[in-house]
Amino acid sequence: MTRDLAALFPDTIILASAGTGKTWQLTTRYLRLLRCEQPLDQILASTFARKAAGEILARILSRLAEAASDEGRRGELEAALDLGPLSRDQAAAMLERVLSQVHRLRVGTLDSFFVQTAGSFALELELPGRWSILEDIDDRALRLEALRELLQRETNSFDALLTLLGLLQGGESARGVIDHLLATVQDFYAVFVDSDPTIWNVWPVLPTLSDGELAEAMSCLRDTPLPDDARFTKAHEKLVAAAAEAVDSKNWENVLGNGLVKAVMSDSLSYYNKVLSGDLANAIRPLLQHARGVFLNAINYQTEATGKLLRHFHEHYHALKLSRGKLRFDDVTRLLSRHLNEELLPQVGYRIDAALSHFLLDEFQDTSLAQWNVLKPFVARANRTPGQSLFCVGDVKQAIYGWRGGESEILERIPVDLNDVQMTTLAQSRRSSPVVIETVNAIFGDLTGNPALQLDEKTFLEPDFLAGVKANWRNRFQPHSTVRSELAGFARVQTYPEAEEPAGNKSLRFEIVAEAVAELHRTHSGCTIGVLTRTNATVRQLIHRLRNPRSDREPVFASEEGGNPLTDAAGTIYLLSLLKLAAHPGNQVAQFNVAHSPLAQFVGLDGYRPRDPRVVELAGRIRAELLRDGYGKTLERWVRVCAPSCNERELARLGQLVELAWRYEPRATLDPADFVRFVEETRVESPSSADVRVMTIHQSKGLEFDIVVLPELDALILGGRESYLVQRDRPTEPVSRILRSVSRDYLPLLPDDMRDLYRAHGNRLVNESLCLLYVALTRAVHALHVFVPAAKKSNPTPLTMAGIVLSAVGSAPLDPGVEQFRAGDEHWYEAERARHGGILQPAPATEEPLPQPIKLAPVDPRRIRNLNVVTPSSHGGAAGFAGLAEFDRSLARAQGSLVHAWFEQIGWLDEGPPGDERLLSVAGRYRKPGLDVDAMLVSFRDALAHDGLRWNLTADEYRERVAPQLFPPLAGELASGTIELRVERERRLTYRTDRELVNGIADRLILYCRGDVIVAVDIIDYKTDRGADADELKARYREQLRQYSGAIRTVFKLPADRVATRLALIALGEVVRV
Amino acid sequence: MPITRKLIPWNRPALRSAAEYLVAQYTRGAIVELGEVLLIVPGAGAGRRLIELLLDEVEARGVALLPPEIITLGNLPERLYVEQKPFADDLAQLLAWIEALRHNDGERLRQYFPQLPSADRFSDWLPYAEMLSALHRELAADDLDFSDVVTRGSELEGFLEADRWEVLRGIQSEYLRVLDELELWDKQTARLFAIRHRECHTERPIVLVGTVDMNASLRKMLDQVSGHVTSLIFAPAELSQRFDEHGCLMPHAWPHPFAEPRDEQIRVVDRPGDQADEVLRALAELGGQYSPQDVVIGVPDEVLVPYLEQRLESAGVACRYGVGRTIAVTGFGKLMAQLAVWLEDDSLAEFQNLLRHPAIGRFLSRDGVSGDVLTALDDYRGRHLQTRLKGGWLGKAELPREVYARLRELLSDWRFETRPLSAWIAPFAELLRQLAPDLTENERDRREAAEIERAMRAALEKFDRVPETLAPTVSGAAFLHLLLDDIGREPIPPELDPQSVELRGWLELPWEDADVLIVTGMNEGRVPVSQNADLFLPNRLRHVLGLEDNDRRAARDAYALSLMSASRRHLVCIAGRVTAQNDPLIPSRLLFGADRGAKVRRTLQFFREESHARPRPVPGGLVAGAPGARFEPPRLDAYVQAVESMRVTEFRSYLQCPYRYFLRHRLKLQSIDVTAEELDGAAFGNLLHEVLRQFGVHEELREQSRTEPLVEALNGLLNGEVLRAYGDDPSPAIRVQVERARLRLHQFAKWQTEQRLEGWEIRYIEHDFAVEQGAALDVDGVPMPLTGRIDRIDFHPDTDVWRLYDYKSSDQAQNPLAAHYRPRQQRWIDLQLPLYRHLVRVLGIEGDVELAYINLPRKLSDVKHLVAAFSSELLQSADEAARQVVRDVRNNVFWPPSRDCGLMSEFDEICLQSLLADDHGEERSDEVAP
């Protein structure tokens, strides 16, 4: 590798159109770096979707493995790398190297990279002590809590709060407070946190008339002469009334809506084709001025109030997040972007253990400004530093995540901001058939001339205000070609028929698409079909209709991307009703539902009548069960009861519910309703994985299908009412101004600088729709089926995606229910099959035989493992918290333990008693305030002086006095010395029963040994109890000693009369047999 | 004399070999004399199992066992030296760290810890103390302190943090000083001291069983007693060189396992659930040869446990996860946690959650409190929307009051006060004494109680021992939290069930001796765990310092997999492709095999594209008993009774959905929603209605023709009503709502005085028409009695016109005609106003009347009345529509439920509405969700 790295790895941007092999480009670059021995942990390869990140790594590994095992693949890789010859063994060695460092690879999502980096700077970034990512489901609750706190705090000046809320709601007296605030926060928070707080009050306050001036203007209006036209008289009358009311109510909207006023506003001064007299216009103007001022000021105040609300909200919300240790991905990114700079990079490298020097950034068009701000220092350094490199892949035409903050313009700015960046454009598809590609070219090739994008009648803004976006697309869109010229294909655009009543159109359309998809599925077996929608609601509709045919066709089980809450199954609803009842026994709806579910009998609600008294007990029982067995086990039981009444899908969903219940366990609360909410808010993908997949266009990004069906391209692109508009001086700069939006009817009232925001916004919306349309169309490999509504006569080329498609490829007139465009071969499928001899055939239905049931052999009782371990003293003891009630905090415990420890030091006293030094050293670990070791030592010595104890602890005395009494038959052998005595201290005694491993420690054992054989055992347990006499203590410890005795007999195989169990009662100075 | 290394072949389970070896070595006559031996095992589970195997072994040989003392590696050091001072337990250590941090608090410290709390709250400091304590412990384990990092770190290229460690060093020495002053030691320091002063000593033989990874300080201690130490190494002799003189793995000598699973023993599947399914298949493949005792399922990744438990349970295979339940999730743990929460947040919601705890239910009923207090509270909260009892209970609320008082009494000691930690022990013991019978109702609870009690005793002793100078002063709630933090994570071993298959964590698996081992979650990141970023100790620094690093972890796992693989025939390794969150996973690098060929082959195997893999059948699952069947809402036949009268408002419900009509008006089923924090539409309407009702009963107000006095009067009425219903300190949201209601009422006052000036007189307010009054609708010759209430009836004496009003308080003003009738479809959707005509007949009001709404909407300029423009034909048609409803009701037509009923959504769960997909929420054209 003699060539210099900079030449091999120039900083590069690849503008890769859809299907042109982005991942291939990126992995090739990665493999080249690998081939050039670049340290793998210094390469960051990132993308946005987790799945895509997984694919990149999988492709890197499989390309190497394929090259290592297949000569053809080796050649391909060699060519792709373009770094000289590559042997199969070299490929294998490369694979080996990647695998050995697989844990060090940095191939993943940007989010995960940021989270990791932030984690290693947690202290500097002032992250909370232990933190984790805040899930959506908890975020809502947290926001609510923040709002509640906010309201509570702001009540200190309740009037100010009222004013603020009044301004927010435009002066009206709506009932809902919290929901409205929540919605406001939902709409504005993202832009708030990413911008300077000053952007909320940048608009100047417009002058309005004083009361006096207003009165004067009113009288002037009233007295102004009118032309002799009843329509004028009427309008004037209305205007006067409206103005009078407005003076009172301060709401001037009715005045602004008045025809005469509009005439003055439009400068044409014409009303019903008559020009207003100068007098009349002049009489109206001051009022118009005033009305406009009031109106615009209200918007400004509302914008300002929104900013103020958000400032307050942010304080509470942020503090809450910190105190809970929860952060959103955005928070992490933002914190990093504020903190990171080039100077810090070495430290980043140190803490994440890798000095990143090569950057491979995929889907770059989706990078948000905040993300870019984090990446910028890295990228800038790589751009300047020899031996480091940058490689960005993206497609501004696929920038469909603008609503999430994606700023595709950053991609286009890189060559401007950095030095020596090569830019390459890829426009040759490796996915689609020529028909699909031609259709795409037809639609995007000439947007400038597309009538749907001509806006004369459709906007209050200038007709050419979309020139910007059109020009952009002219630059961005190079006509596509495809390498897959052999593929057969077909494209069709058709209009929906119309229902008898307009209200029925929606339903009819769903029906038509569902039937068409079912038919395509039937006739194109083995093909994947992607039905791509705009909304989630349509996804649900179509899945439902595909599954429940109204004709006699087979049901089609399409898979739903992302899934739905499990409440789409009846069984779930019944189980949730039971849980609701457990939480709220008085919930009669839940009672009723449970009583009529398959669970009724199981839970004892058969024969239910409303307000059944049994429910209270039932609710208590279920809560106790949930607490004892957990949600997973409890729900599993219920599902068993339901299974006989379920169909397969129901049961599968119930299985998923149980799985969810197991997962829920760690966050389980005492309120079963929390689980109900959790289920209702968690989407769970249905278990079927199918050829037909229904999803939104957003979800389809990165996927491909043999056939793509587009049923929902009809939303007006500029039709929605956005909640705010923003202005940026440059796409890569933060928001500089913000405005709460007004109804489009009032656009003419706005000053030009406000209208600028609308122009920019309109361009953005159109651009994003074009991107969506582009993504949707380019998912297709073979065929495209587009359904659009027939256009209205009044507007034959609406500004909708449908309108853009139709205008490009259709021909007037656009009647309902007809085909508008077709290209390619409708019978492409047969052609393709003939050509391939079956590549498109479904995989031969290797019906997997039903698996054998699980059979386990019976358990051999002697081979039971992992027995419960018990200690003799724990046997039969009173369980419960009784013991704790008299929690012993006194010194007695410490003293007891120490005395025990001292006695443990004693073998036979006549072999030398333990010295003070030894005893004191033992005492070290028991030290405790108040524990008088010296005094204890004295009484320890005293105790030893007692005959009762001393005899037992002295070898000679024991042999002579004690042993013969314990075991009279052994007296002779004891006297003769045939039996040896062996002391064992703190000795474990272990044996097993059927289900338990008994494991105790005997304080002192005296083993009677005849040679190798143990013939008797004496067990002594030290007891330091005070204040009880010998009989009491014997009773207290009898059970424990009985167990010791049992253990000894088992271990040493001794008869009962050869085991003595005794207590050494230290306080009493005696040893008693029990 | 060095440590004696003893290599034992790994073709049999390691612990079995260990048991055999020990028995063989230590049998003296008929006794296996292990009593003096200290046996060191890698984990507690292995220790317990080793005992069992020893017992099996002696039984087989017919000898007696004096069992060894078995301890885990972590407990060994304290057996090797005599400590000179008492140890500071973990709590005391943390407190000492806090003390040290505070002592060093200043600009330099805050440069690295900018977020340090300023206040005195001990819990705020805790995370930082924990951070430092963990660092201290880890470094000390390898015989290092913070200053060593400063010196040794400089060996590392790019080491930038000398200054930071210098600051940490300062804190560390302060920490040690604090302990020293208290004459306490932490274990780490004691061990280092023992090492430095060569104080390690033992007289007992020490046998290390499979301790292949030991930290530096332990090794140094063992070196001082090496003559007593034997290390059992489980590996074939030819791998001897890959272990060092302590019997530990040499990290670089284990780049891969030396005994590895075969291709067919490795299964790569997609999602977590698929991994669990694969376990079922592996079990089915055993074909009944093995019992549950012969099978162990490995779970390196805990997140798989629920999936396994679910699949196994449902396939009828009992399983048991040793770590399973922790104290935190027991009834006891949850009760303590809830008590703490309630003490902190005295809200009704938390109070109610407390009442949901079964133990509290038992406590109350022992106490003689009976009744459905949960429902009473639901009812109370719904009515009064109180979140906290700041101003006391509203209305009677007898049962809630009583229960609340009783529980307050139980916790009377616990509120408001803060006390030194140990001063809470006595009240806590007392609280437990009171609740003990309720917490130990069943066998399982009692068994758990014994475990909990043991843990708790240790914790309380610790609290009690805290040196006075360090003891924090805490609230009762904080005490409970602290206690739960301390013991909450302690596992409660599930009861032995011989019929259960064991689930075990990764660390225990090498020591398993079951014949069949099925290991799930064999994915990179888990096996082995890797660390690629750190706050203090990045991997390269760890490496330089000789701390546990990625290499060491990988070597350990390579060895572990070798052991598992070498010692049994039945091994299955399962890896997933994605996590539950769809994060991609790749199989553990340990599964790719040792040689290049295997790596290539397995890469192809693992990453093969399985396009559209259809779900494969899984053995043992539940069977759907009713294929093709569909659930439907229940038929109502059993509840049908003759209808004796109808309220005029019922008709609307019936027209919307006959089924829900029946549920609401005939069965009168009610749902409960306590999530409301502010007035919903109905409550807001009721508030306005009530104020306007009171306005109407005052003669002088009805006659009032000036706005201001009326405004004032309405203000008073509103305030009174709010006070009655919501108390004197309602939540801010409600206060805002009240102000909005006030605005509407002010506007109403204006309108009302105008009406008055026009000559309208209010004749009836909220007039009730009961059955006895005799209003009826004649249907096919049989009258159907009508009942209802008319908000207001006005009369104009000049024109002799009667006007019947309904107040409407929704945000949007409503047009009465549109609200009743859909002209395009010629369909009635409500009949209330037309039916009023029939009601008022009993008041003697006959003939033409005006039917009107008084709108009180959000937009104040719309506060006024709107007279319905019903033509007489339309009214005729309304009567006919009403008759049809009556006929249908008489004929018991309550089926089917309407599919798109926007109203009465509280019955959606009965109607299985969410199955219909049509009504999955509102459709927003701009809804985009990827």
Ligand code: SF4
């Ligand atoms: S008004 Fe309040 S106290 Fe009276 S019954 Fe209702 S909830 Fe109970």
